[in-house]
Amino acid sequence: MAVKSIYLDNNATTPCDPRVVEAMLPYFHNIPGNAASRNHPFGWAAEEAVDYSRDQIAKLLDVDAKEIIFTSGATESDNLALKGVFEMYARKGNHIITLETEHKAVLDSCKKIEKMGGEVTYLPVQRNGLVDLAALEAAITDKTILISIMWANNETGVIQPMKEIGAICEKHGVLFMSDATQAVGKIPTHPKEVGIHLMAFTGHKMYGPKGVGALFVNRKNPRVKVTSQMDGGGHERGMRSGTLNVPGIVGIGAAAELGRLEMAEEAKRLSGLRDRLQTGLVSRLEECYINGSEEHRMPHVTNISFKHVEGEGLMMTFNQDIAVSSGSACTSASLEPSYVLMALGLGDDLAHSSLRLSLGRFTTEEEIDYAIDAIAKGVQHMRDLSPIWEMYKEGVDLDAVEWAEH
C-alpha cells in the first residue's frame, strides 16, 4: 500500500482544518482593519470578527464572551495566568501548587515566580499519572493563592479529576488555574462547571492556526484579575496589550465552533482508532507497557514503551512515512528522558523506550493499519539489534549487570 506521511503527532500540533483556513483568508487582505480602530469601517469589521470569534469560543467553553482574553498561544496564556495572579494577589499570599508533570510553560513560569519571591510546591503524581487529591489538599497553606493543574497531559493524554480539584480549591478559597491546551475542542471543557477560574489554551492544538491562543478569566464569583505581562495599548481589558491577530482570532473561533459541533462524534471515532492501534501493537509485540491511566485518558492518545528499544532509533525506522514523538533523551535538547514519564515512576530505560502516538481529525483507519505494521516491524528490527534484548531473552538479570555508565 502506498501511504505517505502519516501524521500521528497531533499533540505537537494539529493541521489547520481547511474550513478554518477558509474562514481566515478574507482577514489578511480584504478585511485588513485593526480591531482597535474605532472610527472607520475597516476597524469595525475587524472588531466584529473578533467579537464573533469570542462568542464562538465562549459557546464552546460555556462561559461569557467577556471572559476570553486573546493571546499569542498557550505558553503566553500560562505565563499571564501564573505571573499575573502571583503579582495581583501578592497581598493574599505567595504560594502556588502545581504538578511535576505540567507543561514547561507552567513549570518554567513557576521557576521564575520562585525567583521573584514566590513559593511553589511541585506535587508528584501517582503511577497512573493522576494527582493524589489528599496530597493536594494537604499541600495547601494559608499562603496558597493558586493551584495550577493541567486538564490533560500532552505526553500521556491523562485527564486529571478537574471537578474534585475544583471542589478542593473552592473549599480553601484558592484560585484554580488549568492549562487545558490538550483538552479544549476535543473533550468537554467547561471551566465553570468544574470550578476553574483561569484556563489557558491555544488554536493550533484544535485544528486552528498557530500563534493565537486565549486565557479564560472568570469575571464573577469571584471576579479574577491578573496583572498584565505585556504593556501597551491596553487591549483585552487591560490584561494583554498588543494589536489583535485578527485572522488568527477568526481561525481559533472557527476551530472552536467545529470542535463544539464535531467533538462527540470525533472523540468516538478517534478512541476506536486509538484502541485499534494500541491493541494492534500490544498483541503483536511482547514487553509493551502503556504509560499513564487508560481509564482517564484523552480519546486520541496512547503512550507506549517498547522494552529494550531506544525511542529515537525506533522512530528512525519509519520516520520517512510516519511522524510520532518519543520520550527518549535523544529527542530532547537536554539529553534527559521525558520528565513526565519519569514522574510516573518509569525507570530511565522505559522512558527512553517510549513512543507517543497522537491521532487527529484527519487520521484514517488505513493509516492506522499501516502504522501498526511499520511500528511493529521497527520494534522487531531494533530488538534484533539490541544487546539488552538478547540478554533479557537469555534470562540475564539486567539490574545485576554492572554497566559502564558514561
Next chain:
Amino acid sequence: MAYSEKLLEHFKHPKNVGTLDKSKKTVGTGLVGAPECGDVMRLQIEVDEETQMIKDAKFKTFGCGSAIASSSLATEWLKGKTIDDALKIDNMAIVEELALPPVKIHCSVLAEDAIKGAIKDYKEKNA
C-alpha cells in the same frame, strides 16, 4: 535534524550485527553504556592469534540511530586491522565519516570505548 546518507545506510542496513562466542579465547568483548543512559553498545572482535589481525567483528547496540551507525561503521573498520592499528581509531574519524551532529558525538565516543574495551578484554584473556 537530517542525517547523512552514510549514517542512514548504516542504520537501515547495519553491517556485522550479531554475536561471537565470548567463551573463546580469541574473542574480545566490549560492553559500554547503560540502559538508563539510553545506549548500550556491545562490540566483539575475533583475533587471529598468529598475525594479531582482527578477522571478524560483530556488534549489537541499543540506542539511537547514530549509536547504531557508529557501531556498524566501527566493526567495518576493525576487520582486517591489527589490534595495534585498531587502538588508533579515533572517535572524531567516526564523527567525520558519518557527519554526526554535535549532540551525537557521544555516540562516537561510545564506539571508541567499545573498541578499546573489546581489545582490552582480548588482551586480558591472552595475557
